[in-house]
Amino acid sequence: xxxxxxxxxxxxxxxxxxxxxxxxxxxxxxxxxxxxxxxxxxxxxxxxxxxxxxxxxxxxxxxxxxxxxxxxxxxxxxxxxxxxxxxxxxxxxxxxxxxxxxxxxxxxxxxxx
Amino acid sequence: xxxxxxxxxxxxxxxxxxxxxxxxxxxxxxxxxxxxxxxxxxxxxxxxxxxxxxxxxxxxxxxxxxxxxxxxxxxxxxxxxxxxxxxxxxxxxxxxxxxxxxxxxxxx
Numbered sequence: 102x103x104x105x106x107x108x109x110x111x112x113x114x115x116x117x118x119x120x121x122x123x124x125x126x127x128x129x130x131x132x133x134x135x136x137x138x139x140x141x142x143x144x145x146x147x148x149x150x151x152x153x154x155x156x157x158x159x160x161x162x163x164x165x166x167x168x169x170x171x172x173x174x175x176x177x178x179x180x181x182x183x184x185x186x187x188x189x190x191x192x193x194x195x196x197x198x199x200x201x202x203x204x205x206x207x208x209x210x211x212x213x214x
Numbered sequence: 215x216x217x218x219x220x221x222x223x224x225x226x227x228x229x230x231x232x233x234x235x236x237x238x239x240x241x242x243x244x245x246x247x248x249x250x251x252x253x254x255x256x257x258x259x260x261x262x263x264x265x266x267x268x269x270x271x272x273x274x275x276x277x278x279x280x281x282x283x284x285x286x287x288x289x290x291x292x293x294x295x296x297x298x299x300x301x302x303x304x305x306x307x308x309x310x311x312x313x314x315x316x317x318x319x320x321x322x
Contacts, residue, residue, distance in 0.1 A: 136311070146251075146259065146302050148311040160309050163215070201249050201306065202261035202270060 103127040105197045110208030117187050117212070123180040123197030123205055131155070131175040134200050137182050139193035140207075149195070150182065165191075187212045216241055216305050218314035226322040233290040235317045237303035242283045244307030250279055250288045253316075254299045262301075263288065295321075 109121040123135070136151040150161045150171040159171050170183040180197055187210075194207040217240040227233055237248065246266040251259035261270040263279035266286055276291045290297055298321050303314040 138313075145316045146253075146304075146313040148304070148313060151311065162310060196258055201264055201304075204258040204260075206258055 103199065103203055105199060105203060105205035107195065107197050107205045107208040110195065110210045112211045112213065113187055114214050115188060115212055119184045119187065119210060121182040121184065121195055121197075121208060121210070123182075125178045125180070125197075125199070128199070130173075130178040135171075135173060135180045136198040136200070137171060137180075138196045138198055138204075139191075139210075140196070141190070141193045144193075147193070152180070184210065189213065215310055216243065216308055216312050218303055218305060218312055220301075220303060220314035220317050222317060223315070224318045224320060226320050227293055228322045229293050229295055231293050233288075233293060233297075233319055235288040235290075235301055235319075237281075237286040237288070237314050239284040239286070239305060243286075243305045246282050247305060247307030248279075248281070248286050249304045249306060250277075251302045251304065252297075252299050253302065259302065290319075293319075 104126045107123045113119050137149040139147050139149050152159045152171045156173050168186045172181045189212050192212045194209050196207045197205040219238045221236045248266045250263040253259040262273050262277050267279045278289045280287050298319050300316050300318050302316045
């Protein structure tokens with residue numbers, strides 16, 4: 102069974118940092134583009150970033166460029182999202198996605214003082 | 215950035231009826247790389263359609279996608295109670311993916 106499990110979310114103060122992780126199982130992780138998508142409370146979906154199979158190509162939504170970094174470790178079957186200079190508007194559930202599907206259950210990031 | 219506009223914002227229908235959801239792009243979507251998702255409260259989105267018209271694995275044939283270029287449609291025929299949810303379109307043909315704002319399908 103294909104499974105994606107996110108972790109690392111929590112409460113952080115504005116300006117702080119956090120590292121999200123996504124551990125994959127049930128498929129050959131190194132063969133897939135991976136994506137982070139977020140959803141603010143009560144709002145729609147927002148694509149955040151994606152990374153190609155070997156980590157050489159990375160793309161970001163403009164609102165997070167220079168603050169967030171996507172990376173992966175194929176040996177550990179893991180995807181990461183480093184969040185820095187966090188703002189209140191970054192508060193959201195962050196989902197890890199294999200390509201278009203499936204999605205993990207998400208991890209909540211709350212930015213508040 | 216390609217902006218996706220979904221309409222209507224809310225659609226009220228009864229079980230057994232058909233639903234037509236629209237997704238319009240601000241510029242042509244490359245290779246019709248357009249997907250549709252269903253999301254229920256407290257759950258992650260589920261992929262329904264990819265490539266504008268291909269059903270994902272396990273999706274009933276009452277869900278169908280059509281369109282090309284800038285205009286896309288998700289049609290749900292014979293609505294079942296479990297179909298009432300929020301639906302999102304996504305384009306993945308450019309360097310930055312984008313989602314539409316969503317259509318809420320509610321029971322009338």
